[in-house]
Amino acid sequence: MKKSLGRQSGVQTVEVSLIDGKVDVTPKEDGQIDPAQLLKATYDSGVSVAELDMIARGKVVKDSSENLVLQVQPNRSFVLASNELSKGLEALAGSSTLVTVRGQLYKKPAGKKKVDASAPLKLLILEVQKKE
Amino acid sequence: MSRKRVALLVLLGSIVVVPIAQAQIKHIEMRVEGMT
Numbered sequence: 001m002k003k004s005l006g007r008q009s010g011v012q013t014v015e016v017s018l019i020d021g022k023v024d025v026t027p028k029e030d031g032q033i034d035p036a037q038l039l040k041a042t043y044d045s046g047v048s049v050a051e052l053d054m055i056a057r058g059k060v061v062k063d064s065s066e067n068l069v070l071q072v073q074p075n076r077s078f079v080l081a082s083n084e085l086s087k088g089l090e091a092l093a094g095s096s097t098l099v100t101v102r103g104q105l106y107k108k109p110a111g112k113k114k115v116d117a118s119a120p121l122k123l124l125i126l127e128v129q130k131k132e
Numbered sequence: 133m134s135r136k137r138v139a140l141l142v143l144l145g146s147i148v149v150v151p152i153a154q155a156q157i158k159h160i161e162m163r164v165e166g167m168t
Binding site for chain 2: 001016018021022023024025027029031033035038039042046048049050051052053054055056057058059072073098100
């Protein structure tokens with residue numbers, strides 16, 4: 001799995017901890033990393049992902065459907081799941097403020113065995129670390 | 133186009149482009165099951 005993840009575009013390093021089942025991925029600064037692709041690569045290597053968290057910096061904007069999204073690259077953005085923290089960022093939508101957030105992009109649904117890998121990932125903000 | 137105008141366009145362009153360039157995914161952490 002480590003080799004498989006390391007081959008994904010935008011991945012700089014992969015650290016695997018067998019003891020606690022943790023995989024740390026450090027992205028390159030080229031912005032090419034795709035969390036959905038990492039999820040797929042992990043599943044393809046025969047390992048089940050329970051949770052995927054990330055720290056990202058980006059701009060808060062609204063998409064064409066008026067959803068609040070975090071834009072981390074001109075061509076990559078994540079729809080924000082609605083919670084108190086995302087509501088707190090609503091006022092920044094469309095501004096030039098960069099926010100750094102820690103959020104959960106994926107959590108394995110309880111009780112379900114088959115996971116729909118094609119479902120769009122929503123970012124549930126767990127912590128707003130910085131606004132600049 | 134005058135040099136002043138070109139310089140102004142470059143300056144405005146950099147103001148718009150830099151924040152997006154700084155935006156990025158900084159770290160990803162996965163918790164996995166079934167790893168041996």
